[in-house]
Amino acid sequence: MAATNEAFSRVRIDAQLRDQGWDxxxxxxxxxxxxxxxxxxxxxxxxxRNGRALAVIEAKKAAINPAEAEAQAMGYAxxxxxx
Numbered sequence: 001m002a003a004t005n006e007a008f009s010r011v012r013i014d015a016q017l018r019d020q021g022w023d024x025x026x027x028x029x030x031x032x033x034x035x036x037x038x039x040x041x042x043x044x045x046x047x048x049r050n051g052r053a054l055a056v057i058e059a060k061k062a063a064i065n066p067a068e069a070e071a072q073a074m075g076y077a078x079x080x081x082x083x
Contacts, residue, residue, distance in 0.1 A: 005061070006059075009059045010032075010059070013043075013044065013057065013059055017030060017044075017046075022046065028047060028051060029046065029047055029048075029049075030044060030045075030046060030047075031044065031045040031046075031047060032044060036076055036079045036080065037079050038079060040076070042056045042057075042058065042073070042076045042080075043057055043058050043059045044056070044057035044058075044059075045057075045076075045080065053077070053080035053081070053082050054082060054083070055077070055082060056073045056074075056076045056077045056080065056082060057073065058070075058072050058073040058076070
């Protein structure tokens with residue numbers, strides 16, 4: 001069941017990224033399950049043409065407090081030196 005929910009979430013997030021002009025098939029621009037320097041994994045890292053991280057997206061269940069997900073994504077962004 002969890003894999004089904006995760007796959008559904010990814011379809012929705014991918015669609016939203018495409019709507020904003022991101023090519024989700026470009027592995028240099030949109031990175032999935034990106035391994036960070038400390039070994040943790042970000043759900044999505046969006047990168048510029050030079051491969052520099054621009055944004056981190058963390059997908060969470062609706063039951064998770066959004067502030068917790070934001071704090072996690074911000075920690076990941078700091079590791080990646082996101083501007």
